[in-house]
Amino acid sequence: MSESKNKVPRVLATAGQPRRKVRMVITRTRVTAAMVGLLVTLVGTGVWWSLTPDGLARGMEKAKWDMIARTAQLGFRVEDILVVGRVETPREELLEAVRLSRGAPILAFDIEAARQRVEALPWIRSARVERMLPDTILLNVEERQPLALWQHQGQFALIDHEGVVILRDGLERFSDLIVVVGKEAPVHAAALLKTLGNEPELLPLVEAAVWVGGRRWNIRLAGDIDVRLPEKNAKSAWTRLAEYERAHRVLERDVQVLDLRLPDRLIVRKAPKGTPRAKNKGRET
Numbered sequence: 001m002s003e004s005k006n007k008v009p010r011v012l013a014t015a016g017q018p019r020r021k022v023r024m025v026i027t028r029t030r031v032t033a034a035m036v037g038l039l040v041t042l043v044g045t046g047v048w049w050s051l052t053p054d055g056l057a058r059g060m061e062k063a064k065w066d067m068i069a070r071t072a073q074l075g076f077r078v079e080d081i082l083v084v085g086r087v088e089t090p091r092e093e094l095l096e097a098v099r100l101s102r103g104a105p106i107l108a109f110d111i112e113a114a115r116q117r118v119e120a121l122p123w124i125r126s127a128r129v130e131r132m133l134p135d136t137i138l139l140n141v142e143e144r145q146p147l148a149l150w151q152h153q154g155q156f157a158l159i160d161h162e163g164v165v166i167l168r169d170g171l172e173r174f175s176d177l178i179v180v181v182g183k184e185a186p187v188h189a190a191a192l193l194k195t196l197g198n199e200p201e202l203l204p205l206v207e208a209a210v211w212v213g214g215r216r217w218n219i220r221l222a223g224d225i226d227v228r229l230p231e232k233n234a235k236s237a238w239t240r241l242a243e244y245e246r247a248h249r250v251l252e253r254d255v256q257v258l259d260l261r262l263p264d265r266l267i268v269r270k271a272p273k274g275t276p277r278a279k280n281k282g283r284e285t
Helices: 028-044 053-073 091-098 111-119 185-196 234-248
Strands: 080-084 124-132 136-143 146-152 155-160 165-167 179-181 206-212 216-221 225-228 255-259 267-270
Touching (some): 080 091, 091 111, 111 124, 185 234
Parallel strands (some): 225 255
Antiparallel strands (some): 146 155, 206 216, 255 267
C-alpha cells in the first residue's frame, strides 16, 4: 500500500499466531460523551438550502460530510481492524481490499463496497464487514477449503468443494491432493471425494480421477491401476472393490484395469507381460 506505515490500521487478529479473543473496551463515559457530541453535531449542521431539488440534494450532501468530519473530531476514527477467520489470505491483500487508512472517519467507510472487494479475493468464500463504534472495523471472513487439483488442457489449478478455482500458481504445497481431470470435473469432484472417503483403506491409493464422457469416473490408483466406476451407484461399486481387496488382495496382482461398471461382477484386465509395476505407495509401512 502507498500509505505510510503509521497510517495503516492495526490488525488485531492475524494468521500464524495463537488464536486469542480481542475485545474492545469502551467506557460508559466515553460512549455517552461521544453520543452527546454526535447529537450536537447533527443539530449544528443545519444549513438553509435552496428549496429546489438540486439545491436540497447538494445541501444534504454537504451536511452529511460536515457531520462525518465533526464526528471524526469526536473520536469516530478508524484505529483498528479486527480480523477473524484469516488463514491463507495474505495480510497485505486483505488490507488493500479493505482500503482503510488509520484515522479515517469511520462513518465515511463504505462497508458494502469493502465486503465486495474482500469477497473478490481468491481465498475468500464470504465476508462480513461491520463497524464497532467508535474506532474499530470488524472483518469476519470464511476462506475456501482446498479439495483437489484440477487438470485441464495441460494446466493445473487448486479448486475448493464448490469447484471454484482458488489458485493457478504456487501449487507445490498442495501436491498431495488428488488430481481430477476433465472440463467438468470440478463440478463433480466433491461428490467423488466423499465417495472415495467411504473406504479409508483405498483412499491413500488414489492418485487421480478422470471425468469420462460427462457421466462417470475412471480412478487411477498407485501402481498404474485404472478403476472404471459406473455412471450410477459409484459408491456401491467402490465398496465392492474394497471388499474384493480385503478378500483377494487384487491390487497386489499384475492388473491394469478393474472394471466395476457391471453391478454383479468385477472384470479384470491383466497388465501385459514384462510391464514394470510402479511401487504401490499405499502399501508402504
